[in-house]
Amino acid sequence: MVKKGIIRILVLLIISMPVTFGQYEKKPKLVVGIVVDQMKQDYITRFWSKFSDGGFKKLVNEGFSCVNTQYNYIPTSTGPGHASIFTGATPMIHGIAGNYWMEQPAHRIGYCAEDPDANPVGGTNDNGKRSPKNLKVNTVGDMLKASNGGRSKVFGIAIKDRGGILSAGRGADMAFWYDEFSDNWITSDYYTDKLPEWAVNFNNLKLPEKYLSEKWETFFPVEQYTECSPDDVSWERPFSGEEKAVFPYDIPAIKKNYKGSELLEAIPVGNNLTAEFAKALISGENLGKDDYTDMVVVSFSSPDYIGHQFGPRSVEVADNYVRLDRVLGDFISWLDKEFGKDNYLIMLSSDHGVGDAPGFYHDMRIDCGSPSQKELSKELNNHLKKVFPLPAGEKREYVINIQNLQIYFNDSLLADQKIVRSEIENAVKEFLSFNEDVFRVFTVDELQNGAIVHDPILKRFYLGYHYKRGGDMFIAYNSAVLYDTPKGAGHYSPYAYDTHVPLLFYGFGIKPGKYSGLVEITDIASTLCTLMGIQFPTGNIGNPVKAVLGY
Ligand SMILES: [Zn+2]
Numbered sequence: 001m002v003k004k005g006i007i008r009i010l011v012l013l014i015i016s017m018p019v020t021f022g023q024y025e026k027k028p029k030l031v032v033g034i035v036v037d038q039m040k041q042d043y044i045t046r047f048w049s050k051f052s053d054g055g056f057k058k059l060v061n062e063g064f065s066c067v068n069t070q071y072n073y074i075p076t077s078t079g080p081g082h083a084s085i086f087t088g089a090t091p092m093i094h095g096i097a098g099n100y101w102m103e104q105p106a107h108r109i110g111y112c113a114e115d116p117d118a119n120p121v122g123g124t125n126d127n128g129k130r131s132p133k134n135l136k137v138n139t140v141g142d143m144l145k146a147s148n149g150g151r152s153k154v155f156g157i158a159i160k161d162r163g164g165i166l167s168a169g170r171g172a173d174m175a176f177w178y179d180e181f182s183d184n185w186i187t188s189d190y191y192t193d194k195l196p197e198w199a200v201n202f203n204n205l206k207l208p209e210k211y212l213s214e215k216w217e218t219f220f221p222v223e224q225y226t227e228c229s230p231d232d233v234s235w236e237r238p239f240s241g242e243e244k245a246v247f248p249y250d251i252p253a254i255k256k257n258y259k260g261s262e263l264l265e266a267i268p269v270g271n272n273l274t275a276e277f278a279k280a281l282i283s284g285e286n287l288g289k290d291d292y293t294d295m296v297v298v299s300f301s302s303p304d305y306i307g308h309q310f311g312p313r314s315v316e317v318a319d320n321y322v323r324l325d326r327v328l329g330d331f332i333s334w335l336d337k338e339f340g341k342d343n344y345l346i347m348l349s350s351d352h353g354v355g356d357a358p359g360f361y362h363d364m365r366i367d368c369g370s371p372s373q374k375e376l377s378k379e380l381n382n383h384l385k386k387v388f389p390l391p392a393g394e395k396r397e398y399v400i401n402i403q404n405l406q407i408y409f410n411d412s413l414l415a416d417q418k419i420v421r422s423e424i425e426n427a428v429k430e431f432l433s434f435n436e437d438v439f440r441v442f443t444v445d446e447l448q449n450g451a452i453v454h455d456p457i458l459k460r461f462y463l464g465y466h467y468k469r470g471g472d473m474f475i476a477y478n479s480a481v482l483y484d485t486p487k488g489a490g491h492y493s494p495y496a497y498d499t500h501v502p503l504l505f506y507g508f509g510i511k512p513g514k515y516s517g518l519v520e521i522t523d524i525a526s527t528l529c530t531l532m533g534i535q536f537p538t539g540n541i542g543n544p545v546k547a548v549l550g551y
Pocket of ligand 1: 037038077078079081304351352
């Protein structure tokens with residue numbers, strides 16, 4: 001009887017063990033981080049009926065979707081977005097304070113992926129002076145390499161240099177980006193002195209030439225795009241040299257108005273080129289073929305160019321996603337065949353969303369303004385010069401830049417004029433209090449003194465402010481403002497249209513499911529690290545998403 005009882009207890013113990021028992025022996029062969037530049041979460045549902053079974057639908061149906069994934073900082077732009085997904089940090093910590101910023105105190109404009117010491121490899125111009133040296137913390141890829149003495153291989157690719165560079169990290173083997181002057185994928189001598197042979201062979205295929213010889217017509221008949229505004233509307237920005245933004249697009253003719261193969265970046269075939277290069281890289285570098293997990297980040301840049309030009313309600317954007325879905329489907333089935341679904345992991349997200357075109361809002365009778373930042377800067381300086389008159393002949397201005405929703409003062413002018421900082425701050429506040437587009441103006445001190453972090457929107461300014469790259473004051477516009485966008489659309493704000501992005505997991509360790517609770521963009525990195533069983537990145541402030549992991 002005693003023996004039977006013991007057996008029963010043992011059986012009960014085994015049954016009650018977590019289903020994850022034994023998981024640590026197995027690691028994914030390959031982790032594929034996919035970033036779709038400027039993809040909004042609602043694109044998945046809006047375009048669902050036009051998707052194939054093998055692309056987004058496969059990731060949703062057979063993978064796990066976090067449908068309420070939000071950016072938790074400003075500016076919601078490309079450089080910071082890619083850095084945050086793969087570091088679990090915000091600009092305050094990872095230092096990528098915008099695509100561009102002003103270095104303090106030098107007031108030099110900095111670009112997020114620039115490196116004056118780096119030289120192009122595979123190309124011949126300034127497009128190659130790039131590296132991740134502005135990134136102040138480590139990425140998931142860096143931690144993966146650190147976990148096994150560098151035996152894992154880590155790569156990043158995107159048409160935009162910052163997309164591949166900032167997501168792969170400082171320790172990456174290589175990042176690649178597209179050079180529109182040589183029509184080649186290039187890298188820099190930060191990583192290597194010579195383009196790998198597989199990359200040279202890929203460039204020799206001259207795919208850009210082929211892609212640019214094809215017209216862009218809608219995948220489905222244009223009248224079937226009922227989730228969009230009509231094709232011919234006034235708020236879209238036509239291609240250079242074109243009068244209207246209307247299908248079909250004669251790409252070989254339009255190409256002549258663009259530098260080199262630049263047009264390729266801004267049409268759907270940019271996605272095809274990116275996916276083909278990703279496959280060449282995975283094969284060429286033998287990724288996922290040994291005992292150490294490898295990682296590649298593939299960022300699709302073209303959706304962002306198309307979104308800016310035509311706006312999120314356009315047939316052009318919808319058609320791009322219909323086509324990207326097929327590209328993705330082909331890529332997933334290639335990966336499934338190459339590695340087996342359960343042996344590799346896909347994570348798909350986006351670096352930011354996008355606001356609606358102001359013209360679209362007007363037609364929908366929804367309020368939206370599009371003030372010019374340059375004008376605002378001019379008006380602000382005129383006001384400040386009235387309050388704090390300058391000596392005759394003084395050419396300097398008090399406000400030298402407004403960038404990333406931040407006002408940068410000319411510190412040396414303030415010092416020479418013996419102006420107390422709080423006085424000029426108050427003058428700015430008073431002036432902007434009459435501006436209908438602005439709902440809050442505040443200072444660095446106010447941001448850091450605590451009150452701001454209790455405001456759910458203004459907290460995003462706190463997490464986005466980097467003390468050496470940020471400005472002196474902050475402007476929070478109303479949510480119905482899209483500055484500098486008379487046509488097309490843009491993103492930068494702390495509002496839902498810019499912060500709400502998709503987050504999908506598929507493959508290794510992932511059970512199908514959906515979660516509608518809040519996931520912050522900084523939670524992705526630690527979720528990936530937990531799936532791989534490695535240390536979180538050095539600047540990580542996020543937490544693994546329990547719903548995805550199941551424990
Ligand atoms: Zn972007």
